[in-house]
Amino acid sequence: MNEIFTLKWRKNTLVLLDQTKIPREVAYVECKTVQDIYDAIQTMIVRGAPAIGVSAAYGMVIAANTYDGKSFSDKEKFMDYLRECAEYLKSSRPTAVNLMWAVDRIMDKVEEMQIASIEEIKAEMEKDAIAIHKEDENTNRTIGLNLLSLLxxxxxxxxxxxxxSLAASAYGTALAVFYMAQEKGMNIKAYADETRPRLQGANLTSFELAEHGVDVTLICDNMAAVVMSQGKIDAVIVGCDRVAANGDTANKIGTYSVSLLADHFQIPVYIAAPTTTIDMDCPDGSAIPIEERGADEVLCVNGGYIAPKEVKTYNPAFDVTPAEYITAIVTEKGIVYPPFKENLEKIMRK
Incomplete structure (x- = not known):
């Protein structure tokens, strides 16, 4: 899978792997406008909290470089335009805090440069977006090594x-452990839930791990209890889209169920979380906004309806795993154990 990349920045164009087509086709989308970035995030051409954050940072650079005000020298209009674009990009998906963090980081840099020229602001924005991109890669590698120490x-x-790696700049968060294991000569196997309704586990995780030569077994979501009861699972490792201050964690719908099963079978649950995903302003899971998506994601598989078109659906994209079912939260700064509120505060001060 060395020839496949999730995102690349090329001359004011963000090139994204179209993850809606994996594994049937490897295709790329060029994003040259703010609207392109918004649509790519909203339709899940790019997905995964780290990758969304990096994409949004580049989206702000594209916003600056494509500003079409009548008077390009009018600094205040330029600044107002960037603020509008920032809020628009942040509205593309509400749950993943990396999106908000990355846009706010870029805008903090912009607000600090009130006396600079527009060209200087644009240059600094691009420099910071590239830094966010590189930091994500380094962060994920470190998370993988920290996870590996638990196995x-x-x-x-x-x-x-x-x-x-499909959900980030490189390595990924939860799956980074498999790539670090390969580097260290350790044999760590994977079971991947299919992850209804969008089947990211089947379409993306099984594809990615198989391409990297990892021993991966795909199972339906409703098989997790059986494989746990048979002693086939030593640990559960998942990513996350937001961690609240008390340790409650939002991740893809179905994670809560997996955590309950793991608790029953006394299997540790590890959350792979860059510190950018930890939201200390969010007191607990009840304050995390949960995105609800369209009915066709539930009603259709591979373009065909599997239920009557008129049937009602409920399609939350995420659920919240209570902190009590989490063994540890693994960050690039270290491994956080309960009590999470106290220890998350400590790790965020590092």
């Missing part, structure tokens, strides 16, 4: 959704 050679890990 032993021969372990098998159950994961849900896709939190791998």
């Amino acid at each position: 032993k050679d021969g372990d098998t890990v159950l994961t849900h959704c896709n939190a791998g």
